[in-house]
Amino acid sequence: MANRFDSDVVVIGAGIFGLSVAWACIKRGMSVTIVEKATIGAGASGGVMGALSPNVPENWSPKKQFQLDALLTAQDHWSEVDATSGLPSGYGRLGRIIPITNARGLEHAQIRTEDAKSLWDDEAFWHVEPATKFNGWISPEAAPFGVIHENLSARINPRLACLSLAKALRSKGCEILEGWEMTAINDNQITGPNGTIHAKAIVMAAGVACFPYLETLWARNAGMGVKGQSAVLGGVNAADVPMIFGDHTYIIPHENGDIAVGSTSENTYDDPYSIDEQLDIVIERALTISPALRHAKIKHTWANVRPRARKPDPMLGPIDGPAGLYMATGGFKIGFGIAHKSGETIAAMIDGETVLLPKQFHASFAETNK
Numbered sequence: 256m257a258n259r260f261d262s263d264v265v266v267i268g269a270g271i272f273g274l275s276v277a278w279a280c281i282k283r284g285m286s287v288t289i290v291e292k293a294t295i296g297a298g299a300s301g302g303v304m305g306a307l308s309p310n311v312p313e314n315w316s317p318k319k320q321f322q323l324d325a326l327l328t329a330q331d332h333w334s335e336v337d338a339t340s341g342l343p344s345g346y347g348r349l350g351r352i353i354p355i356t357n358a359r360g361l362e363h364a365q366i367r368t369e370d371a372k373s374l375w376d377d378e379a380f381w382h383v384e385p386a387t388k389f390n391g392w393i394s395p396e397a398a399p400f401g402v403i404h405e406n407l408s409a410r411i412n413p414r415l416a417c418l419s420l421a422k423a424l425r426s427k428g429c430e431i432l433e434g435w436e437m438t439a440i441n442d443n444q445i446t447g448p449n450g451t452i453h454a455k456a457i458v459m460a461a462g463v464a465c466f467p468y469l470e471t472l473w474a475r476n477a478g479m480g481v482k483g484q485s486a487v488l489g490g491v492n493a494a495d496v497p498m499i500f501g502d503h504t505y506i507i508p509h510e511n512g513d514i515a516v517g518s519t520s521e522n523t524y525d526d527p528y529s530i531d532e533q534l535d536i537v538i539e540r541a542l543t544i545s546p547a548l549r550h551a552k553i554k555h556t557w558a559n560v561r562p563r564a565r566k567p568d569p570m571l572g573p574i575d576g577p578a579g580l581y582m583a584t585g586g587f588k589i590g591f592g593i594a595h596k597s598g599e600t601i602a603a604m605i606d607g608e609t610v611l612l613p614k615q616f617h618a619s620f621a622e623t624n625k
C-alpha cells in the first residue's frame with residue numbers, strides 16, 4: 256500500500272526549536288518537511304544575543320540537569336552542524352563573569368563554588384575572583400566584591416546558527432518551505448494557502464504563535480510573548496574575554512569582534528519590532544559595567560518577541576489535540592541553550608521511545624495547568 260504521508264514529520268516554524276527538532280529527526284532517518292510562514296529565523300531566533308548560560312548550581316532539579324546536559328553537549332552539536340553546512344554558527348565557550356555587588360552575594364557565590372564541583376560533575380568551574388583580573392573589561396566599581404567566573408557559559412550567533420542549521424538540514428534532504436503558512440491542523444495533516452501536507456507527526460514550533468492556537472484548544476491562557484530589544488556595538492577591542500552578566504544586562508563578545516548588549520524584557524508593547532529609550536537604559540547599564548564599551552558605536556539594533564510559556568518552562572511533547580501533534584515552544588530566554596536537546600527529546604518521542612523529561616516541560620493541558 257502506498258504511504259499516504261508526504262513525510263514522516265512536518266515541522267511548523269523555522270526558528271531554533273523547529274530547526275533543532277528537524278535535525279534530530281533527520282539524524283534518526285526520518286523524512287522531514289519544515290514550513291515557515293516567512294523566512295528562516297524570522298521570529299525570536301533571528302537575533303543578535305546568543306548567551307548559552309547555566310542555572311545557578313544550587314537546589315538541583317531535573318530541569319537544571321536537562322539544561323546542564325544541553326550546555327555540555329552544545330559544542331559537539333554545533334561543530335557537527337557547522338561541519339555539515341560549511342557555515343559558522345559563531346559558537347564559542349567563552350565563560351561568563353558576574354559582578355558581585357554586596358557581602359551577601361559574595362557569601363552565596365563562595366558556597367556555590369563547592370556546589371558547582373559536584374553538581375556540574377567537574378565539567379566546569381564557578382570561582383570567585385577579583386575584578387582586577389579582568390582589568391579594562393569590567394569596572395572594579397561595578398564589582399566591589401569581585402566577580403563570579405564560570406566557564407560553562409558559551410555564546411552563539413543566533414542568526415548565523417539558524418542559517419548554518421538550515422543549510423545542514425537541506426544538505427541531508429530536509430525540505431524547508433519558506434513563505435508557507437500553516438492555517439489549520441487536523442489529524443496528521445496541516446493546511447495553508449499553499450496546500451496540505453500529511454505527516455505521521457506534526458511538530459508545532461511556531462514560537463509565540465503556538466499560544467493562541469493552544470488557547471483555542473484549551474480555552475485558557477497558554478503563554479505570552481515578552482518583547483526584547485538589543486544592540487550590536489562595534490569598535491571595541493575585547494578579544495579572549497568572557498561574556499558579562501550584570502545588572503540584568505548581557506554583554507556578549509562575538510566571533511567577529513562585535514559586542515551584543517541586551518536585552519529589555521517587556522510584557523506589554525505596541526510594536527514588537529520597534530526600538531525605544533528602554534534600550535538606551537540597557538546600553539547605559541552596559542557602559543557602566545564595562546569601560547571597554549565607552550567608545551563603542553552602535554552598529555545595529557534588533558527587537559523581537561520571546562515565547563514565554565505559562566510556567567515559564569519549555570513545552571515539549573504530545574498534546575491533547577489532533578492526532579500526531581507535538582509542541583516544541585516556550586524556550587523564553589534560554590531557547591538557544593536547550594534547543595538541540597529539546598529537539599532530540601521530541602525526535603525520541605516521535606520514534607516511540609520512553610523519554611525522561613522534567614515534568615515541568617510536558618506540554619499537556621494537565622501539566623501546564625498545575
Ligand SMILES: Cc1cc2nc3c(=O)[nH]c(=O)nc-3n(C[C@H](O)[C@H](O)[C@H](O)COP(=O)(O)OP(=O)(O)OC[C@H]3O[C@@H](n4cnc5c(N)ncnc54)[C@H](O)[C@@H]3O)c2cc1C
Pocket residue numbers: 267268269270271272273290291292293294295296297298299300301302304305306307435436437438460461462463464482483484485517518519557558559560561562583584585586587588589590591592593
Ligand atoms: C531580544 C532577545 C534576546 C534573546 N537572548 C537570548 C539569549 O541570549 N540566549 C537564548 O538562549 N535565548 C535568547 N532569546 C530567546 C530565544 O531567541 C528564543 O527562546 C528562541 O528564539 C525561540 O525559538 P522558537 O523556535 O521557539 O521561536 P521563533 O524563533 O519565534 O520561531 C517560530 C517561527 O515560526 C514561524 N511561524 C509562526 N507561525 C507560523 C505559521 N502559522 N506557519 C508557519 N510558520 C509559522 C515564525 O515565522 C518563526 O520563524 C532572546 C530573545 C530575544 C527576543
